[in-house]
Amino acid sequence: MAKYLLLKHYRGAPEAVNSVPMDQWTPKEVDDHMQYMAHFAARLEGTGEYVDGQALSPEGTFVRYDGEGRPPVTDGPFAETKDLIAGWMVIDVDSYDRAVELAGELSAAPGAGGKPVHEWLEVRPLLTELPTVSE
Amino acid sequence: MDDVMLRELTPSVIGVLLHRGVDFATAEDAVQEALVQATLTWPDQPPADPKGWLVTVAWRKFLDGYRSEASRRDREQRVGVEPPPGEAEAADDTLQLYFLCAHPSLSPTSAVALTLRAVGGLTTRQIAQAYLVPEPTMAQRISRAKRTICDVKLGAPGDLATVQRVLYLVFNEGYTGEVDLAAEAIRLTRQLVSMTDDTETAGLLALMLLHHARRPARTRADGTLVPLAEQDRSLWDTTLIAEGVVVLQAALGRDRLGEFQAQAAVAALHADAARADETDWVQIVGWYDELLRFTESPVVRLNRAVAVGEADGAAAGLAALATVDPGTPRHTAASAYLHEKAGDLPTAARLYAEAARVAPNLAERHHLTRQAARIGSELR
Numbered sequence: 311m312a313k314y315l316l317l318k319h320y321r322g323a324p325e326a327v328n329s330v331p332m333d334q335w336t337p338k339e340v341d342d343h344m345q346y347m348a349h350f351a352a353r354l355e356g357t358g359e360y361v362d363g364q365a366l367s368p369e370g371t372f373v374r375y376d377g378e379g380r381p382p383v384t385d386g387p388f389a390e391t392k393d394l395i396a397g398w399m400v401i402d403v404d405s406y407d408r409a410v411e412l413a414g415e416l417s418a419a420p421g422a423g424g425k426p427v428h429e430w431l432e433v434r435p436l437l438t439e440l441p442t443v444s445e
Numbered sequence: 446m447d448d449v450m451l452r453e454l455t456p457s458v459i460g461v462l463l464h465r466g467v468d469f470a471t472a473e474d475a476v477q478e479a480l481v482q483a484t485l486t487w488p489d490q491p492p493a494d495p496k497g498w499l500v501t502v503a504w505r506k507f508l509d510g511y512r513s514e515a516s517r518r519d520r521e522q523r524v525g526v527e528p529p530p531g532e533a534e535a536a537d538d539t540l541q542l543y544f545l546c547a548h549p550s551l552s553p554t555s556a557v558a559l560t561l562r563a564v565g566g567l568t569t570r571q572i573a574q575a576y577l578v579p580e581p582t583m584a585q586r587i588s589r590a591k592r593t594i595c596d597v598k599l600g601a602p603g604d605l606a607t608v609q610r611v612l613y614l615v616f617n618e619g620y621t622g623e624v625d626l627a628a629e630a631i632r633l634t635r636q637l638v639s640m641t642d643d644t645e646t647a648g649l650l651a652l653m654l655l656h657h658a659r660r661p662a663r664t665r666a667d668g669t670l671v672p673l674a675e676q677d678r679s680l681w682d683t684t685l686i687a688e689g690v691v692v693l694q695a696a697l698g699r700d701r702l703g704e705f706q707a708q709a710a711v712a713a714l715h716a717d718a719a720r721a722d723e724t725d726w727v728q729i730v731g732w733y734d735e736l737l738r739f740t741e742s743p744v745v746r747l748n749r750a751v752a753v754g755e756a757d758g759a760a761a762g763l764a765a766l767a768t769v770d771p772g773t774p775r776h777t778a779a780s781a782y783l784h785e786k787a788g789d790l791p792t793a794a795r796l797y798a799e800a801a802r803v804a805p806n807l808a809e810r811h812h813l814t815r816q817a818a819r820i821g822s823e824l825r
Contacts, residue, residue, distance in 0.1 A: 331798075332801075332814050332818070333794070333797065333798035333801060333814055333817035333818055333821060334817075334818070334821050335818050335821075336818055336819075336821075336822050337815045337818045337819045337822070339818070340811065340814050340815050340818050341669075341815070344667075344669075344811055345667065348667070365807050365810075367803075368802055369803075
């Protein structure tokens with residue numbers, strides 16, 4: 311089993327196909343989208359492939375050590391970086407192919423008009439330590 | 446085995462050990478171990494005297510622990526000069542524990558964790574679950590809190606307002622694990638009310654009861670929020686509401702008004718309305734005015750502005766809102782609501798969408814996005 315991080319992007323990823331802003335959907339479309347996400351997580355819990363997931367606020371700052379005193383806090387050295395990540399999910403799956411398959415499915419969450427949003431998801435393997443050889 | 450009964454005994458058992466000269470951190474550890482053993486043995490062999498059983502086992506755990514320590518001679522001498530073991534005045538000790546666990550030298554999160562363990566009798570695992578953090582993280586937080594107050598003598602005068610704040614924090618954590626923290630906060634506040642003669646503690650209890658009574662109606666099965674006006678009032682717990690009102694009226698009758706009593710009065714007026722449009726908004730505005738005598742909180746001003754909007758119309762509400770700091774949490778959401786009420790739908794839709802972006806949790810974000818979507822659909 312290997313763990314993968316699925317990153318949902320606000321912006322910064324290539325434009326989604328069905329990219330109508332959420333507040334311009336109908337209330338039913340919003341509900342369907344949320345329900346799809348919840349079902350997706352619940353189903354992966356059922357298959358034992360779900361690890362964790364959280365939605366992230368669009369607020370964000372960059373901080374770094376700059377010598378003694380309070381570290382500087384900025385909006386970020388890159389444009390729009392704090393808009394980047396909307397949420398994440400960690401899955402624990404048998405193969406890279408399975409991770410890609412699940413990400414593809416999550417990206418098909420319904421949006422405006424009940425059609426898939428086709429949003430880009432980033433799939434990144436988690437680096438884990440080698441299994442300890444004790445004997 | 447009655448889990449709640451076990452938790453209720455915890456503070457007085459800790460109190461007995463403290464009276465026998467055991468320091469707080471050690472006493473608390475020993476009682477936790479005794480509780481764990483109780484959960485293992487009681488189902489098969491229920492004791493005739495649960496409290497006596499816990500005291501005996503905790504005392505034995507304490508002795509076991511310290512016989513094995515290097516500094517044992519010192520400690521034994523110290524115990525030697527302590528008064529002989531005897532039954533302690535449980536209520537007084539418990540009150541002191543409340544003060545100790547809410548000590549001002551602790552951060553609010555530490556005070557909450559320690560209160561839940563020492564006064565509430567919850568295990569570290571239960572507290573960790575309730576706060577959605579790993580158990581070792583919570584264990585660290587608790588032991589750091591115990592180190593912080595290890596030099597504080599039991600019996601130092603406590604600050605009731607600090608205890609009330611800690612209990613209110615517990616209440617607001619709500620429900621995530623196997624223990625319902627809101628119910629736990631109510632249990633602990635009830636206990637505190639019975640030990641003190643304080644109208645604000647009673648006000649806090651009334652506030653908790655009235656809020657808790659409405660909880661079944663506050664979210665749908667799928668977790669989405671239901672605003673007060675749309676709640677199914679038949680789901681409200683009328684027994685809790687009746688109790689909250691009685692507690693509040695008794696406190697108000699003693700004419701020592703404070704923040705919690707004024708907040709509870711607002712909650713009582715909401716609970717009193719059989720339908721949303723029967724809510725006595727004029728009186729609610731009056732109670733917010735009372736509340737503002739005790740606090741300069743912009744959140745209170747914000748809530749008052751919404752109440753004014755209901756009592757005197759959207760224009761008056763927006764005028765009141767204009768005097769509230771725009772950085773106040775939920776300011777944008779309140780503004781969206783009042784603009785919709787005033788008939789300015791495009792502004793309302795824009796503000797709802799903006800409020801959704803800064804919402805502090807998923808349920809609220811979802812709710813506000815739906816509001817934006819609803820008005821957006823009406824406009825198209």
